[in-house]
Structures are given as C-alpha cells and as structure tokens.
Amino acid sequence: MKIGIVCYPTFGGSGVVATELGKALAKKGHEIHFITYEQPTRLDFFSENLYYHKVEVPPYPLFDYPPYELALASRIVNVAESAKLDVLHVHYAIPHASAAFMAKQILLSKGIFLPFVTTLHGTDITLVGKDLSYEPVVTFSINQSDGVTAVSESLKQDTLEHFAITTPIDVIPNFIDLDRFRKQKKEHFKKAICPNGEKLLIHTSNFRKVKRIDDVVKIFCRVRKQVPAKLLLVGDGPELNNIQNICQSMNLNADVRFLGKLEAIEEVLSVSDLYLMPSEKESFGLAALEAMACEVPVISSNAGGIPELNLQGITGFLSDIGNVEEMATNALFILKDENLHTFKENALKRAKEFEVSQIMPMYETVYEKAVAKTLTHA
Numbered sequence: 536m537k538i539g540i541v542c543y544p545t546f547g548g549s550g551v552v553a554t555e556l557g558k559a560l561a562k563k564g565h566e567i568h569f570i571t572y573e574q575p576t577r578l579d580f581f582s583e584n585l586y587y588h589k590v591e592v593p594p595y596p597l598f599d600y601p602p603y604e605l606a607l608a609s610r611i612v613n614v615a616e617s618a619k620l621d622v623l624h625v626h627y628a629i630p631h632a633s634a635a636f637m638a639k640q641i642l643l644s645k646g647i648f649l650p651f652v653t654t655l656h657g658t659d660i661t662l663v664g665k666d667l668s669y670e671p672v673v674t675f676s677i678n679q680s681d682g683v684t685a686v687s688e689s690l691k692q693d694t695l696e697h698f699a700i701t702t703p704i705d706v707i708p709n710f711i712d713l714d715r716f717r718k719q720k721k722e723h724f725k726k727a728i729c730p731n732g733e734k735l736l737i738h739t740s741n742f743r744k745v746k747r748i749d750d751v752v753k754i755f756c757r758v759r760k761q762v763p764a765k766l767l768l769v770g771d772g773p774e775l776n777n778i779q780n781i782c783q784s785m786n787l788n789a790d791v792r793f794l795g796k797l798e799a800i801e802e803v804l805s806v807s808d809l810y811l812m813p814s815e816k817e818s819f820g821l822a823a824l825e826a827m828a829c830e831v832p833v834i835s836s837n838a839g840g841i842p843e844l845n846l847q848g849i850t851g852f853l854s855d856i857g858n859v860e861e862m863a864t865n866a867l868f869i870l871k872d873e874n875l876h877t878f879k880e881n882a883l884k885r886a887k888e889f890e891v892s893q894i895m896p897m898y899e900t901v902y903e904k905a906v907a908k909t910l911t912h913a
C-alpha cells in the first residue's frame with residue numbers, strides 16, 4: 536500500500552508512534568510518505584520505501600498566526616497526487632484530521648478519493664480537544680474519518696464521553712520494537728552514575744506539567760531516605776527549569792542528574808532499576824512501555840490508560856494521582872533485592888505483548904477497510 540503519514544515530528548509520544556509505525560510498515564514493503572514540517576526525530580535510517588515531504592509555511596507580514604493547517608492540506612493534496620497514495624494516516628486530531636478532511640475534499644473535486652484514518656493519542660482529546668475553541672472541529676473531523684483508532688480503551692471511552700462520535704473507534708495499543716528496546720550491557724555507565732552500587736531510578740518525558748515531575752522528586756526523596764539511590768531525569772520541556780530549581784533548593788544535585796533529550800534512551804533504561812510515571816493524564820504511557828522492554832519495572836499513577844499497561848503487583852504498582860507516599864512505599868518494595876529480579880522479568884514479559892510485529896497488522900486491517908471505501912466510492 537502507499538500510505539501517507541502526518542504527525543508531530545517532535546519527541547512527543549504520538550510522533551514516536553507514527554514514525555516507528557511508518558518504519559515498520561516500510562520494512563514490510565509498504566511505501567510510506569511522511570508529510571511533516573520537520574524530519575521526524577526517529578526517522579533515522581534509509582529505506583527505499585520511506586519518503587519525507589516537508590510542509591513549508593511561508594511567512595507573510597499580515598499573518599499573526601501562519602496558517603499551518605492550510606499549508607499541510609495543500610501538501611497532502613500535492614503528495615497524494617504525485618505519489619498516488621492509497622490512504623492517509625493522521626496522528627493527533629488537531630489540526631491533522633481537519634487538514635486531512637480539507638485535502639480529501641480538494642482531491643474529490645479532482646475525481647480522486649483519498650480515505651483517511653485518524654489516530655487519537657491523548658491530549659488531542661483529554662486536554663486540547665475538549666476546549667470549546669476546538670471541540671466542533673475535533674468532533675466533525677473524527678466523524679468524517681474513514682477509520683478512527685485510539686491508543687487505549689480508556690482514551691476511547693474518554694472520547695465517546697466528551698464528543699458526539701458516530702464513527703466506530705478501534706483500540707490499537709502502542710507498540711515497541713524489541714530489537715531496539717532491550718536491556719544492553721552498559722555496566723561502565725552504571726558504575727559512573729552509581730559508584731557505590733546505589734539503586735537507579737529514572738523518569739523520561741517531555742517535562743510538561745501533566746507529567747507531575749515534582750512528584751517524581753518527592754518519591755525519590757522518600758526512597759533515598761531508606762535506600763542509597765540516584766535519579767536520572769531525561770528530557771526537556773516547560774517544567775525543566777522549575778524542577779532544576781526545586782532540586783537545587785533541596786540540595787539534591789549530587790544525586791539527581793538531568794540528561795536533557797536523549798536519542799539512545801534504551802541505553803540509560805538498560806542500567807535503571809525503576810521507572811517513575813506519576814502522570815496526571817496519560818492515554819497509554821509509551822515511555823513506561825519502553826522502560827519495561829528494557830526490564831525496568833514501573834511505579835505509576837492509575838491515570839487514563841496506564842492500568843492497561845502496568846499490572847498492579849506484577850510489572851510494578853499503580854496509585855492514585857498525587858499519592859507519593861504510597862508510590863514511595865511501593866518503590867521500596869520493588870527495590871528490595873529479593874523482589875527486583877521478578878519485577879524486572881515480569882516487565883519484559885508484559886512488554887513482549889506489545890511487540891510491533893503483533894500490533895502493526897491491526898493498523899493494516901484499518902487501512903484495508905478504509906481503502907475498501909475507495910472501491911465503493913468509485
């Protein structure tokens with residue numbers, strides 16, 4: 536199939552899922568056309584089946600807000616015509632689904648039918664989409680999609696609760712490439728960070744408020760009182776400065792390391808003992824899955840779709856949002872030498888259920904159904 540993929544090409548989970556899906560589909564022989572304003576972060580290898588089409592948004596002094604959505608719709612039209620796309624897959628409802636709808640209408644006026652599939656990732660529904668400024672457009676463009684998927688049952692239910700959706704939603708969970716995300720031998724790195732055999736806790740995110748990184752620090756402080764430990768904070772975003780100040784004021788600088796954005800996240804996960812995800816909102820929790828694939832158990836909140844991934848008492852523990860006391864107690868339980876190995880094994884076992892080769896066919900089925908509409912349309 537010739538598939539166009541539209542996503543946010545940044546470090547966010549939706550961009551990662553879109554890019555990894557495109558790469559896996561290309562390996563399987565599909566022709567994949569990424570249509571984005573920047574090269575997607577993880578689009579890092581050459582394949583004869585992968586194409587990248589940049590969306591240019593020309594500046595003009597009259598515009599306070601350059602019309603990205605129009606530039607995107609025009610680029611979709613242009614790529615659909617030149618590459619003869621069979622289907623378009625847009626990740627994140629805003630503004631990608633509405634741009635896809637507009638492109639579809641333009642193409643129809645030229646006698647071309649381009650079905651589009653929309654994947655809902657989370658904040659497009661749980662935060663931004665609900666806002667009255669966007670709600671009518673979000674509802675309309677989801678309903679106009681030729682296939683809709685959500686990354687968890689929880690996100691599907693949230694969507695049905697808050698929007699008048701008339702199109703069926705298929706749940707397709709996020710997935711992991713276990714060839715890349717696996718425990719690697721990086722003992723020299725562990726020794727450098729934990730010279731005295733300290734336990735290593737880790738959090739990776741885009742440092743947005745919903746990630747509750749202040750809770751990560753609170754949990755770590757409670758753990759460190761009982762067990763020698765270090766904390767790695769990986770990523771960058773709006774909360775970084777605030778969290779650095781908190782750590783400074785609490786004299787944590789010797790035990791908390793900020794690593795910024797990392798490409799080879801699997802290397803630091805490989806030497807970590809426990810992953811912390813106390814998020815306020817999380818439709819799936821892809822970062823936790825990446826940790827689990829590297830044999831790292833998870834202490835998390837029970838927000839959104841996290842319970843569909845992290846299994847209570849098996850791969851880690853879940854607590855109510857903000858219950859840092861319980862999260863710290865559970866963290867200490869996992870970190871006990873007699874427990875850690877079992878939790879690590881369970882984490883990997885669970886991650887294997889989300890192997891890309893098992894999930895990708897679900898997307899192929901959704902594409903096939905959408906493409907079938909082309910035939911009925913002809």
Ligand code: GMT
Nearest residue numbers: 547548549656657816817818819820821
């Ligand atoms: O969590 C973020 O800040 C990034 C966000 C995004 O839109 O890229 O992630 C969302 O999509 C990921 C991939 O499907 C999910 O794993 C995350 O749970 C989800 N984030 C939220 O719902 C807050």
